[in-house]
Amino acid sequence: MxxxxxxxxxxxxxxxxxxxxxxxxxxxxxxxxxxxxxxxxxxxxxxNAIARGLVSRKTATIGLIVPDVANPFFSDVARGVEDEAIANGYTVILCNTDWNLQREQMYVNLLQGKWVEGIVLVGSRTPEHELVGLLNGLPIILADRKPTHLKSGVWTDNEGGAYLATKHLIEMGCRKIAHISGPEDSPSATARRAGFRQAIEEQVGVYGTVAQGDFRYDGGYEAAIQLLSAEDVPDGIFAANDVMAIAVVQAANRKGIRIPEDVKLVGYDNIPMSEYVYPSITTVEQRGYDMGRMASKILIAQLDGRDDVSLTKEFEPTLLVRHSTRLDTP
Amino acid sequence: MxxxxxxxxxxxxxxxxxxxxxxxxxxxxxxxxxxxxxxxxxxxxxxNAIARGLVSRKTATIGLIVPDVANPFFSDVARGVEDEAIANGYTVILCNTDWNLQREQMYVNLLQGKWVEGIVLVGSRTPEHELVGLLNGLPIILADRKPTHLKSGVWTDNEGGAYLATKHLIEMGCRKIAHISGPEDSPSATARRAGFRQAIEEQVGVYGTVAQGDFRYDGGYEAAIQLLSAEDVPDGIFAANDVMAIAVVQAANRKGIRIPEDVKLVGYDNIPMSEYVYPSITTVEQRGYDMGRMASKILIAQLDGRDDVSLTKEFEPTLLVRHSTRLDTP
DNA sequence: TCTGGATGTGGTAACGTTTTCACAGCAGGT
DNA sequence: ACCTGCTGTGAAAACGTTACCACATCCAGA
Known part of the structure; x- marks a missing residue:
């Protein structure tokens, strides 16, 4: 060179x-x-960006930490982050944690050594105060999680979205509703559980249970099989994300249980697949691409010292009603 | 610090x-x-990895150039690349080109400036000699494309896979078969076209046409609508990837054409969605994760000066027969 | 004529590392 | 006693940039 x-x-x-x-x-x-x-x-x-970075202390690189890019929701987010980054001359380092706390921390340290200028942390479960300790003041923005202590983040109102989803099941006539949840300590999973419980509790005559899932296909499948094998099968299931909802569809097929006739189903995320499976899945839209794009935008505005952008952005969830909760057309 | x-x-x-x-x-x-x-x-x-990199000329970073991480096949590849990289202490910079040649070249230059030690280039359409000109000797490995001049690459036998797919349609009784192709100048699209033609030509009494697609949903949908609106609708369609195959399913629904009764359909890639749509899609398996992982492995072996790994790896395509070509269970 | 700002240009010290070299001691073998 | 080679340490030159300073011009205004 x-x-x-x-x-x-x-x-x-x-x-x-x-x-x-x-x-x-x-x-x-x-x-x-x-x-x-x-x-x-x-x-x-x-x-040579390296030499340049050494003297200017700028690398024009940001880190993107994501549970799993192969998950369609996160790959959408990743795409949004990268699009906005490159448009502003920044480059993105991709990291996958598989929802593992230790890997998350390992990556935060590693990225610091590489002098990334900031980090977009998606769907993290690490407590915020621990995060602050690790960061040494490195700018960070949470995505898919509402910050309580950190100042920047983008998220959807998970509690509201879950409330919408559950309410919809109730309105469609369900009385025994199960929620297949995400990991115990995931903030978005916790919020969705809360929204679910709220909708259940404010309606007399409706009973709710929570089954433990992990946001992944296999965990969702297992939880669904258990729910559908019990003596009192629920008449409605709200899965904490679409990947698990699709697992529910497969589990129901295996068990000879019909959706939506026997059990109605709602998912979360609106990944493309949710529309094309059979039956198509009623879900709560998340706009992963936009969230990623906005996260990137806010972070970069901070890095460039601009303050014309709000540091937080809440996306409104919207319910998309499809065939998994309707009896008319299949 | x-x-x-x-x-x-x-x-x-x-x-x-x-x-x-x-x-x-x-x-x-x-x-x-x-x-x-x-x-x-x-x-x-x-x-400080930056200062260290400046003198040692090593950054422990590789570039990953992909048409679109939001596409499930490529997000699988990306995941494989990152997994193998981090296991060897390397970090991955993610780039999306949208199959755009200029963006591809822009990224190659940019990555060079960042001193990545090597590049994994997935699904590229740039002619190899041009690539060599841009690279200044920077190690590169092609993924999802068989190298003719470069020495390292991983790919599936696209021609063979397409042959399998087309042959299967013929065996299922199709006589008027259309192929919805990828971009004109994409090597994998070209190979799949070739495999399609070969299968058609060696069978008397079977007629084939090729419609232009672009590997994306919208392009596939448009091509499908055209095919299904013609006076002589084909009785079999081979789409060059699953995303376009799913578009065909939607287009057929729109047109009131039944799959597989009226038209049989085969896709390519085996993205998760292809199994869960209705009807589930017969497809050619690609093993994106394994391809990504292997690409990363080969590249890193080169970087570390090891020569115990073969520089190329061809993955055998396998046909997965599902409901879009079968009449029995829906 | 002098002053001083705008315009051009080159020299060089940083930035935080690794690497090479030089210099010492201190043994052990001749 | 002398060389030789190992062990231990520090000084300084890279690596490829940018930022700052110094020095020249040139031209306008007083």
């Missing part, structure tokens, strides 16, 4: 001049400017 | 000694060693 010195030598100018041309800073005469531009082309010169 | 100089001062030794302790290189007396370790603890010292 050609360096700035090579360019300077070829253009017969000093490195300072080349640097000024690159950064459009200071004064450069037309003649010199052209010579430098020519030399850069000639050598296919690419400024 | 504390620097190596701070540590040296506190431990009352030279920076050289601290460096030797950090890297376990050279000789360090026990007494000095202990003092340095103590000082590092005291200051919560974290070596």
């Amino acid at each position: 050609a360096t700035i010195k090579d360019v300077a030598r070829l253009a017969n100018v000093s490195v300072s001049t080349v640097s000024r041309v690159i950064n459009q800073s200071g004064y450069v005469g037309k003649e010199f400017y052209d010579r430098v531009v020519w030399a850069m082309k000639e050598l296919n010169y690419q400024p | 504390a620097t190596i100089k701070d540590v040296a001062r506190l431990a009352n030794v030279s920076v050289s000694t601290v460096s030797r302790v950090i890297n376990q290189s050279g000789y360090v007396g026990k007494e000095f060693y202990d003092r340095v370790v103590w000082a590092m603890k005291e200051l919560n010292y974290q070596p």
Whole structure:
């Protein structure tokens, strides 16, 4: 790789001049400017971001920590984060934690060593005060989780969304409703449980149970099989995300239980698959792409020292009614 | 952040000694060693990967260029790449090109500036010789594309897979078969077209047409609508990937055409969705995760100077027969 | 004529590491 | 006694940039 010195030598100018041309800073005469531009082309010169980062203390890189990019919701978020980042000249380092706290912490440390300028942390379960301790003041934004102590974050109103979903099941006539939850200590899972309970409790004559899931297909499948094997099968299931809802559909098929005739089903996230499965799944829309994009935008605004952007953004959940809760068309 | 100089001062030794302790290189007396370790603890010292990278010319970072992480096949690949990378101490920079050649080239340049040690390039359409020109010798591995000039790559036998798929349609009784193809200049799309044509040509009495798609939902939907609106509707469709196959299912629903009764359908990739849609889609399995993982493994072996790993790996495609080509259970 | 700002240019010290070199002691073998 | 090689330490030169300072011009205004 050609360096700035090579360019300077070829253009017969000093490195300072080349640097000024690159950064459009200071004064450069037309003649010199052209010579430098020519030399850069000639050598296919690419400024070294490492060296640049060392002196400017900026790397134009942000970290993205996500439970699992292979999960459609998170891959949407990731896409949003990257799109907004690159549009602002930032680059994204991708990290997968599998919802594992230790991996999360490991990545936070690792990213710090790489001098990322900030981190987008999606769907984290680590307590916020621990996070602060790890960060040494590195800017961070939570996504898919409402911050209580940190100042920036984007999230949907999970409690409200879960309330909507459960309420809808009740309105469709369900009286024995089960919730397949996410991991015990996941903030979004906790909020969804709370929304579920609230809707159940304010309605007399409706009974609710909570089964433990883990946001993943296998955990959802297992929970569903247990629910559907009990002597009193629920007539409505609210799964804490669409991946688990799809597992419920498969489990019901296996058990010979019909959806929506025997059991009605609502999911959460609105991943593309939820629309195309049979029956299509009623779900709560999350707008992962927009959330990712907004998280990136807020973080970068902070990094660039702009304060024209609000540090938080709550997305309103909306219920999408589809066939898993309707009796008319299949 | 504390620097190596701070540590040296506190431990009352030279920076050289601290460096030797950090890297376990050279000789360090026990007494000095202990003092340095103590000082590092005291200051919560974290070596600066940037400065280290500048001199060692190693960043422990690889670039991952993918058409679109939000596409389930590529998010699987991405997950595989990251898993193998982190297991070897490497970190991954994520880039999305939307199959756009210019963005691909832009990213290759950008990544070079960031001094990634190598690149995993997935589903690229850029001609290989152009690639070589851009790379300045930077190690690269192609994924989802068989290299002709470059030495490393992982891919599935796309021609063979497409042949399998088409052959299956013929065996199921189709005589007028349409192929919804990927972008004109995409190598994998080209190979799948070739496999399709070969299967068609070796069978007398079977007619084939090719419709132009773009690997995306919308393009597939449009192509499907056109095919299904013509006066002679095909009795079999082979879509070049599952995302477009799902679009075909939706288009058929819209048109009141039944799958598999009126038209049989085969996709490609085996993304999770293909199993759960209605009807479930017969498809050719690609093993995106394994491909990503292997690509990462081969690249890193090269970077670490190991040559115990083959530079190429062809994955055998397998046909998964599901309901979109069967008449028995829906 | 002098002053002083705007315009151009080059030299060089940082940034935080690793690596190479130089210099010492101290053994052990001749 | 002398060389030789191992052990232990520090000084200083890289790595590729940017930022700051110093020095030249040139031209306008007093």
